[in-house]
Amino acid sequence: MELRRIGYAVFRGVYDSFRGMFAVLSLDKEINDRKVRYSPTRINSIRQKPLDSKETTPVRQLKKHEESKVMKRIIQCGVLNGGIFLISILLFEYGLLPTINKLLGYIFGNESFMGKLVWSWIEPILSFIFKTVWVIPLFLLSKVVNALWFQDIADSAYRHTRGRPVFSQSLSKVLADSIFSILIQLLFLIQAMAVSYIPINMVGYTLSSVQMCMLYSLYAFEYKWFNMGWELHKRLSFIESHWPYFIGFGLPMTVFTQLSDSWIISGCVFSILFPFFIISGNEAVPVLNSSDYPLHFFAPVIGVSNILFSKTIGNTKR
Template identity: 45%
Template sequence: MEHIKDVLSAASRGILDSLRGFFLIFTLDREIELQRSLKRETKNKIIRRAQMTTPKEPRILHRTLQCSLLNGGVFCLSIFAFNGIVLPLIEALLTFSFSFGGQLNAAQWVWSWTSPVLSATFSTLWILPLFVLSKFVNCFWFQDIADAAYKYSRGRPQLLPSISKMIADMLFSMVIQALFLVQAMVMGLLPIAVFNGLLSMLHMCLLYSLYSFEYRWFNEGWELPKRLTHIENHWPYFFGFGLPLAILTSIPSSTLVSGNEARPTTKANNYPLRLFSPVVALANTIFNRTIGRSRST
């Protein structure tokens, strides 16, 4: 009973921290400027800004809006176009084709298995590559947000020791996240009512948490295995943290700040979920058979 209480408490804490980040994004720029002003006053290095004609736009809020417009706009428009235009058009054409022979029941039967296949194909061939592309394109914008929030709350980032190690870690993380997204889709296709949806939701919550906290842990010098193990060991908190983002996927970047400001609880860690283990093993196999083989030759 105590373990169940810890799990529920950790999940609730994660939800609250995630929601807090939605509102923190609008005030953090002001607090950072106040902190910088206090430091300048302490060091007697006050800079006069009376001659400045136009004020600078808040960096964090500006970057967040850029990321939200790019990711939310592209994702939302493409999903809306597919579900609201493409699928209904295909269904109408299919019904029209079968209507000449009076086989409307056959049309409904064909559509019952055609629709899931088309949705899975769209997710695999469009949503997944778009996720990887957005991860690569926006990593610089997201890193700006994470760096500013991290410097405000913790000071100078402690990055990985070498540039090559940083690049390798980033590439491996992108592969892991892409494979984990595929794993989440596969869980959603399991022929088990309700359970498949819950399991897929759990995967997406952990993926969103990794996506949000990764920049903070990267600034702390954590390598990818440590980041994944930490999420698996404390999955109740990260499930709760990623739950609002899994529901409101149109606001993808706002929890990046809350991921830097949150204090993950470590109480409920008695039952770790090794959900990342399959994709880590698969990614290791892919890298060993490609990069590892090219190095050996």
Template identity: 30%
Template sequence: MATLANSPASQHWSYFLNGLEHASNWPKTFISFYTSSSIQKAMLTMFLLNGVFFLGAIVFLETVYPTATFLGCTWVSLLGYPTYIALLVINGKFLDIVALKSYHIQAKQQKQKTTTSVVETMASTILTIILYLNAGIFAALLYKLPFIGLISSFLMNCIISSYYCFEYQWIYQGWNLEKRLSYMEKHWAYFLGFGFPATVITFFLTFLRSGAVFSIIYPFATTTYSQTLASGAKAQTEWTLPNRIPFFYPVRKMNDLIILVVRLVGGVHADSIVSEKKLASLKQE
């Protein structure tokens, strides 16, 4: 029988397919694209920057200068990684436009964001950056596991890809970091399905190519998210799976370790980050 902690496997499978369907909802993307000139400009700019300029440059360097080095590094590494980091900052500005406009198009009414101080905003941003780094490291470590490494890392990347796509929506709704992670863990089957297409496209590429391709498809995926998700348990006599899988538990512990180090090194200057994390935990409880 299904319990409060478990639901039928068939139910989770339906949630997975639901997420996969929403991620493949291209008509919604086209509607958002054609109804907003801001989205059009942002998407086209990101396509030119990441698809034509960045990905084109990587393919050119790998084809024409595959073994050429300078200062012990290949041209791809020497030019690709700094460009990738710079594009992360640039992409963020255009993604904010796409996500905000898409959210307003899909929402029945605009929800005002809660007012926060500059210190709180910076602390939240730092926590998010730490999460990104630790989630990427954790996915890479999973890949090293014997036998199950490939599939484990692939599934974790599905979750991470989904988080990227939904993060802006949750920020606009005023959700703190802990609430976002807990929500994903409680709806893990849906988010595995939602992140599956993007992960299939990018997982087996090199790091730089994967980053370039994901930056192209990311704004499209951001416009396909659903305002509501299926949830709840149905009591049936069949094989069950847990309703919540703590994907981010190791990442949380890695975050705590880094915050501890920052606290020891930064002293009082790091108090805002620690306070932000404690406040998020209290709100979640």
């Protein structure tokens, strides 16, 4: 029975992870409906009615209405990461380099020693120049831009479905929370890479995939939880107590990003798809509180972090 519940939670997580693609359409329709209700013609019709306390409220709400940036940012993420970044890499790897290689084959002969020698020098030089001048700068720039766009998508989706974000913490606590969150994510990534080197066949790969599933889930849900005013220890505790669901939720993204051996291409795929997972996380309701099942075997970083945070918070309250 317990295995059935865990299996259902994993399945439900996988199902909910795909809801973002459909939620975007419904969210866009809702935004368009609001635009119709909040159009200038509608505002003027309301203003023409007799002014009283009940009638002025809709007008004030219309003035405060903000246009969503969800669809705009999703398109921008696709254009930057897929249309510019990813296509340029594919054209270089599968277009320019093979063309130059064939050209050298025509000049020196396909099996000539001189042709292979020239290619052995040209290929690494061109790859180094391409990565140094184009790939690395654009990759770093896209990381910064994507982070800003991801935040816009999360804030807009949260505002349209849940209302105004809750900011109950001081600036210093928010800054400390963000720094610790980045540190936890970095340790989580190192943990996933470390277990991948376990020499037992498929064990290392499986454990590493489980780590990445939970890390991607943490990425997606942190935007909503942060807007809800949850501190880091509460976010990690929630992951810990619902780990089967979050393994399932992060599974599709893990599969998509592991289709390529190139970490740059995997980064592009992640940046293209992640906006949908942000919306899925905003819409999802995790199931199966599994606090009775040990998580520390799957995610020691979360387990140790929760112990440290609980002790720190307990000492602070005293």
